[in-house]
Amino acid sequence: MERPKPVTKAAKAAAIVILLGLVLVPFLVIVSTSLASNREVVANGGWVLWPSDPTLRAYDQIFSGGVVSKALGVSVGLTVLGTLASLACTTFLAYALSRPGVFGGRPVLVLVLFTFLFPPGMIPAFLLVKGMGMVDSYLALVLPVLINVFNLVVLRGFFQGIPEELYEAARLDGASDWAILFKIVLPLSKAALAVVGLFYMCSYWNAWFHASIYMESTHWPLQQVLRTYVMGGAQIADTGLSEAGNVSAPQTMQMAVLVVATVPILLVYPFLQKYFTKGVLTGAIKS
Amino acid sequence: MLPGLAYFLVFHYGAFIGNVVAFKEYVPFDGLWASPWVGLDNFDRMFSDPDFWHATGNTLFLAVLQLIFYFPVPIALALLLHSLTSDLTKRFVQSVVYLPHFLSWVIVVALFQQVLADTGLLNEVLGQAGLHTVDIIGNPDAYPGLVVAQVIWKDAGWGTIIFLAALMQVDEQQYEAAAIDGAGPWRRFWHVTLPGIRPVIILLLVLRLGDILTTGFEQMLLQRQSVGPEVGEVLDTFVFWQGIVGGDTGYAAAAGLFKGVVGVILVFAANKVAHRLGEQGVYK
Numbered sequence: 001m002e003r004p005k006p007v008t009k010a011a012k013a014a015a016i017v018i019l020l021g022l023v024l025v026p027f028l029v030i031v032s033t034s035l036a037s038n039r040e041v042v043a044n045g046g047w048v049l050w051p052s053d054p055t056l057r058a059y060d061q062i063f064s065g066g067v068v069s070k071a072l073g074v075s076v077g078l079t080v081l082g083t084l085a086s087l088a089c090t091t092f093l094a095y096a097l098s099r100p101g102v103f104g105g106r107p108v109l110v111l112v113l114f115t116f117l118f119p120p121g122m123i124p125a126f127l128l129v130k131g132m133g134m135v136d137s138y139l140a141l142v143l144p145v146l147i148n149v150f151n152l153v154v155l156r157g158f159f160q161g162i163p164e165e166l167y168e169a170a171r172l173d174g175a176s177d178w179a180i181l182f183k184i185v186l187p188l189s190k191a192a193l194a195v196v197g198l199f200y201m202c203s204y205w206n207a208w209f210h211a212s213i214y215m216e217s218t219h220w221p222l223q224q225v226l227r228t229y230v231m232g233g234a235q236i237a238d239t240g241l242s243e244a245g246n247v248s249a250p251q252t253m254q255m256a257v258l259v260v261a262t263v264p265i266l267l268v269y270p271f272l273q274k275y276f277t278k279g280v281l282t283g284a285i286k287s
Numbered sequence: 288m289l290p291g292l293a294y295f296l297v298f299h300y301g302a303f304i305g306n307v308v309a310f311k312e313y314v315p316f317d318g319l320w321a322s323p324w325v326g327l328d329n330f331d332r333m334f335s336d337p338d339f340w341h342a343t344g345n346t347l348f349l350a351v352l353q354l355i356f357y358f359p360v361p362i363a364l365a366l367l368l369h370s371l372t373s374d375l376t377k378r379f380v381q382s383v384v385y386l387p388h389f390l391s392w393v394i395v396v397a398l399f400q401q402v403l404a405d406t407g408l409l410n411e412v413l414g415q416a417g418l419h420t421v422d423i424i425g426n427p428d429a430y431p432g433l434v435v436a437q438v439i440w441k442d443a444g445w446g447t448i449i450f451l452a453a454l455m456q457v458d459e460q461q462y463e464a465a466a467i468d469g470a471g472p473w474r475r476f477w478h479v480t481l482p483g484i485r486p487v488i489i490l491l492l493v494l495r496l497g498d499i500l501t502t503g504f505e506q507m508l509l510q511r512q513s514v515g516p517e518v519g520e521v522l523d524t525f526v527f528w529q530g531i532v533g534g535d536t537g538y539a540a541a542a543g544l545f546k547g548v549v550g551v552i553l554v555f556a557a558n559k560v561a562h563r564l565g566e567q568g569v570y571k
Binding site for chain 2: 012015016019020022023024026029030033044047089090092093096108111112115117118119120121122123124125126127128143144146147152198202205206207208209213223224226227230231254255258261262265266269270273
């Protein structure tokens with residue numbers, strides 16, 4: 001094919017630069033502002049593009065044992081346990097549904113896929129959680145969202161892609177279903193498990209709505225704290241250090257909370273990014 | 288299999304049965320089953336409630352806006368990415384544009400506030416340059432645009448994945464054949480690229496139409512307060528406000544059920560249309 005014209009090339013480059021800017025500049029501003037000194041923030045009208053005198057004081061304050069530290073603990077615990085529980089339950093169900101001839105496999109599959117089309121609705125779900133006495137229990141943040149149908153379909157598709165000969169060989173060697181799952185299927189499915197794991201992690205880490213309706217404020221995860229103090233503009237009073245008199249400007253603290261809420265995602269993301277296309281596609285195409 | 292199955296039975300089908308509350312006047316003290324039946328009263332009330340129709344109107348308006356302004360963006364972006372010749376650049380740009388998808392709506396909305404609010408980044412820059420400042424956050428007139436911009440910022444990059452995959456499956460030989468026949472870049476795009484990704488475009492369009500009454504619950508809920516229900520109320524926030532905040536449980540459940548039923552009908556209808564167009568659609 002002929003080479004693209006210089007004009008086309010320049011237009012493309014410009015589009016890419018603008019694109020990257022649109023995503024990256026907001027992050028830069030948030031991180032910079034969280035590191036800026038009070039004087040600089042005030043002088044600059046609430047935000048800083050590049051701090052001249054970076055300080056970690058805002059982070060010191062939010063980590064010194066107040067609302068934010070506590071919420072961070074809740075979020076980490078919830079994300080780790082929730083992801084493990086979800087991943088385990090999704091894997092088992094996806095495996096059972098991926099094998100031909102499992103008793104009741106077909107009806108169960110239909111049953112599961114139907115929920116994708118017709119979710120129960122917010123009010124019945126709310127009544128159910130309340131009726132089961134899970135209000136202000138962390139179970140209310142995990143059980144109702146235990147399995148995501150999309151993730152289930154992705155895993156099932158991946159399991160079905162494993163060559164049938166491997167299953168037969170294992171069965172001839174006398175391996176049980178569990179042994180086949182743990183010794184053969186799971187090691188071969190690392191890419192899909194990584195992607196689905198990341199999806200679950202993100203959804204637990206990012207969740208705030210259920211916490212806002214089911215949980216007392218002392219048990220809130222980080223996103224709900226973020227919502228109240230950063231979006232709602234409430235002052236983060238209880239930082240544990242407020243009596244020290246050297247309190248950061250509210251903007252820097254808010255930005256620091258925002259950074260803390262974002263960083264875990266940024267940390268996991270690069271490791272899993274290479275699996276995205278593969279994992280998402282096997283699921284999307286098979287379904 | 289059992290824990291997973293139990294989950295679906297309890298939290299989907301169990302909850303689903305709870306929709307009977309739409310036909311009752313829910314009395315918290317009596318619980319769901321002992322509350323009195325009221326037949327279709329909740330639905331009668333709903334259909335004559337201007338607030339309900341207002342929320343429905345807002346929902347449809349925002350959905351149509353997204354269909355027009357959001358839907359083509361991932362396709363265009365995928366075409367741009369696909370045309371990059373350097374693998375390294377391509378992968379880097381992809382990593383960056385996928386990223387916002389993984390941030391929570393709380394973070395995205397907070398980011399937009401920081402950048403676009405009265406005292407935000409944009410106005411500071413405009414002010415320093417001696418230009419007119421603009422009020423975007425909390426301005427009802429700007430709200431629909433803001434909402435669509437947020438959706439594009441958050442998910443357009445992620446949305447490219449499926450189109451990129453479709454583009455990769457377009458047969459290279461067809462391009463060459465077209466080029467030999469004298470087709471320029473535009474003609475190749477029109478006659479080879481677009482037909483190649485047509486099935487995926489239609490599939491996503493069907494899904495989107497089925498989902499048209501669901502326009503980003505969390506995103507709307509987070510911002511409903513700042514612009515007021517006049518423009519910020521959609522069906523999901525209406526259900527939330529009536530039922531969970533207001534305690535008008537039966538009424539809210541009726542609105543939710545209405546939304547669910549219409550949604551299912553829309554999926555079936557959109558899928559039928561896809562079949563008519565000779566495409567696979569979501570299911571056979």
